[in-house]
Amino acid sequence: MVDEVQTGFGRTGAFWGQEHFGLTPDIQMFAKGIASGFPISGIAASEAVMSKAWPGSQGGTYRANAVACAAAVATLEVIQEEGLVANAAARGAQLKAGLEEIAEKFDAVTAVHGLGLMLAVEFTDKDGEPDGAAASRAHQHAAKNGLLLLTNGMHGQNVRFIPALVVSEDEVNHALSLWEETLSAVL
Amino acid sequence: MAQLSPQLKQATPVVADRGEGVWIYDEAGNKHLDFTAGIGVTSTGHCHPKVVAAAQEQVGSLIHGQYTTIMHKPLQRLTAALGEVLPAGLDSIFFSNSGSEAAEAALRLARQATGRPNIVVFQGGFHGRTVGAASMTTSGTKFKAGFSPLMPGVVVSPSRTLPTTGTTAGTRSRPRTSRCASWTSSCRLSPTRPTRPRSSSSRCWVRRLRPRQ
Structure with missing residues (x-):
């Protein structure tokens, strides 16, 4: 089984994250990017596998809501028409290169992880331990400066960059400039 | 208030x-x-x-059509559209509302299809917050603490251990056949774990995974 909830629909610069790894799942999960914000998710399998689901095991009152389905169809069309998978790959490469260049200037920033537009910057303290406090300071300062980011990691040591797939070259450059200002202020 | x-x-x-x-x-x-x-x-x-227009138009014609009671056109159109983008062979689709529900649906299908109860997950992955999905989540204790008992039958495999510095020099652990392999219905992995996105060097690790014999 492959969990494509976050990695699907172009997020990693390929339509599915599994394409980077040559995986061929029996069951695949999807959600998040499918409908641009409407709550809809699901699983896909071969008919042979899906037919092994027991009678009564699949249903639900609100599932496959009509408005969410309509939004999902439109989302898939936009992804295709606007070439958003290729844009995610190009803008992701631009963002990653920029984050790596900035990371070189700060000892506390020790890694840039991820694929496509699913990237994270990792903070490490002087003892080589994950530094959640530094990541939190950067996250808060960036938000104050108009750049909204996420944090995660076992120790909260990562700051995540995960913009919409429509992000432009200028918008990526703007984010990078705000990020460098942020690190200069908090580190 | x-x-x-x-x-x-x-x-x-x-x-x-x-x-x-x-x-x-x-x-x-x-x-x-x-x-x-x-x-x-x-x-x-x-x-x-375009998404706004599609949603607005649908709101004016049918908001909710419970899908085991009636069929509706947006569901037919979405199923056809997904058929164009899903990997070859994955042409049967079940819909739910959230990522957690998708994780639960995948878990249920894997157990029913194989008749085996165990699920192998890889260390560091996030798969959701419902009890079954939280039991398969290892990206942080906050997602699964304080509401035990969790769902049994989850076996956690080490995944590639990323270093705290650099992106390529990590220790890689080879997945081993679990002692309970005959009870294992499926392996589940995130192509890039949300908690700690992998570098491309982890592709080597993924390639070592082999179907159960």
Whole structure:
């Protein structure tokens, strides 16, 4: 089984994250990017596998809501028409290169992880331990400066960059400039 | 007066008024560059005109058509559209509402299809917050602490251990055949774990995974 909830629909610069790894799942999960914000998710399998689901095991009152389905169809069309998978790959490469260049200037920033537009910057303290406090300071300062980011990691040591797939070259450059200002202020 | 749960805190002080593309506008008219996309949800940006138009049109004709009672056109259209983009052979689709529900559905199908109860997950992955999905989540104790018993039958395999410095020099652990392999219905992995996105060097690790003999 492959969990494509976050990695699907172009997020990693390929339509599915599994394409980077040559995986061929029996069951695949999807959600998040499918409908641009409407709550809809699901699983896909071969008919042979899906037919092994027991009678009564699949249903639900609100599932496959009509408005969410309509939004999902439109989302898939936009992804295709606007070439958003290729844009995610190009803008992701631009963002990653920029984050790596900035990371070189700060000892506390020790890694840039991820694929496509699913990237994270990792903070490490002087003892080589994950530094959640530094990541939190950067996250808060960036938000104050108009750049909204996420944090995660076992120790909260990562700051995540995960913009919409429509992000432009200028918008990526703007984010990078705000990020460098942020690190200069908090580190 | 009602208020939000004290655990439901916002990570930023932004009170959103509207969104457009990668921008969020607050009530004072300030614009914020949104590099969160609602945790990776707003794929086409906030309020893409085509998505807005499709939703508005649908709201005016049918909001809810329970899908084991009646069929509706948007469901037929979406199923056909997904058929164009899903990997070859994965042509049978079950719909749910959230990532957690998808994880539960995958778990249920794997057990029913194989007749085996165990699920192998890889260390560091996040698969959701419902009890079954939380039992398969190893990206943080906060997602699974305090409401035991969790679902049994989850076996955690080490995944490639990323170093705290650098992206390529990590220790790689070879997945081993579990002692309970004959009870194992499926392996589950995230192509890039949300908690700690992998570098491309982990492709070597993934290639070592082999179907159960």
